[in-house]
Amino acid sequence: MIRSLLLFITLAFFQIPDLKSQISNPTSPLGLPTEVTDLYIPGSKIEVIPRKNSDSSLVIRILEIKSAADGFRYDLDIYGLDPGTHKLSDFLRYADSKSPVSNLPVTFTVTTQHPLDTLPKPSDPEAVPPEKLGGYKTLIIVLGILWLIILLLIIFYRKKQIADFTAESPPPTLHERLQVLVTNASRGNLTDHERASLERLVLGHWKEKLPGLENLPAARALVQLRSHPEASPLILKLEEWLHAPAPSISHEEILPLLQPFENSRS
């Protein structure tokens, strides 16, 4: 009787931790890891059933396996992903037979501050088909052709504009302007402004025509023109006609001197 009692006590002493580990149901807040140590599971070694999808409520990782009588003790690291009480046996199986662990009554409770079934579940992302992929080479070629066409249009349009502009308003040469004024003078309808222009253009004509005068300052060129045998007859008479208070030369006398400019070509 005593022997039986001692055996019972001894067995009870050794079985207490196993029973404790089997009976105690660990809890953990949602999403936080919890370590469960020395969980005795009889039988051969177990492993965690691999997750096939994201629906699994617990994530279990075996940290250490220690030998025990008729089984093993396990240190587990457990994450709770769904609030509620979950049976650990649903997530474990025997490594050799791949059969589920049926004789494990331990549960794992995942707690949450919010009432159950009120937490929003992440919705499944909708599969968005990608926009049109590829075709970049074609696009580049099309854009290149467009750019070339626009460039050519701009070049030809501007060329045409410049050509039109030059065709429309070619700047009159000194001789052309002189011709107009001399023609007006022969008709006797020169304004003071045109007379001034006529005089300046005649001076400019001789300054341009006579060698060595072109690059001289205007003041020095004028001094030389007034004494030049070829230029001075016209210039001096023009001066008198235009500037003298009582010119001795008349409009009719000055016209023959200006006549060569009317028919001259630049």
Place this chain on the structure above:
Amino acid sequence: MSTPSESIGDTAAYLQKIRDRVGQIIVGQDVVVERTLIALLTSGHLLLEGMPGLAKTLLVNTISKALHLDFRRVQFTIDLLPSDILGSEILDEKSGEFRTHKGPIFTNLLLTDEINRAAPKVQGALLESMQERKVTLGNETFSLPTPFLVIATQNPIEQSGTFELPEAQLDRFMLCHRLGYPTPDEEEEILRRNLNLGVEKKGSGAVARTEFDLVTDDSVGTPEDLVHAMEATHKIHVSEVLLKHVVDIVERTRQHPDLELGCSPRAGISLLKSSRARALIHGRDYAIPEDLFALAEDVCLHRIRLSYEALAEGKTPQAVLQQILNDSIS
């Protein structure tokens, strides 16, 4: 050809005598003499720009003697005060009253040497008197003598210790002539004349004679001749066509892209007045384009200012003005 009137001929001969008289003393500054006479005949003022030693003082001294005019010279320095030129009121200790002391500005010909060395307030005082031809000392306003002509000289502005005259004050000068060095032939003649100056005995001693000793007190003509010449200048005919030429030149300076500041209306007036005087000096009774173009640089160049872009491109006011004048006859 129309012949100038007799009075114009007489006046031209009188002016030629003055030029000849100056030519006896000074070699190769005929253009400066002409510009001085132009300023005198038109009551303008003349600014001479150039290096020292070009006989500026001698020139003005000779002209004043030839015209029988009073002449003073003031050397401008940094410590000069307006009262040193204009004059001031001085307390007479004996009488206990203020006595007016007139400054050197009360003269006919005033040579102000190196005007850009004086402080701006002195320049301002002088230029104001030049414009108004009056000076106020204390409570009394005095008119300056007639004729009154200021011939100012200035060193090139790059030299240190100078106060550049602002455009508004430069505009008061009718003409600004840039003095050049004499030609080698003229230089030789200057040296030859200097060799023959000799020594002047004074009392028991002697002193080497200078060109100033050659200037005699004999005047050419009378003060009335100068008045007649000034009147004749105002009778020189200016045609409508010449007015158009003046407007054209002035307008071109205002429109030119290289110029930030073109010619003022006063520049146009000066160009016309000086052209009249030049025509008279050359014995004509009407002004012609040659007069305008000959004087354009002296009248316009100190009144225009280049733009920053033109300065950055290395252009000069002379080159731009020459381009304007050349463009006006092309």
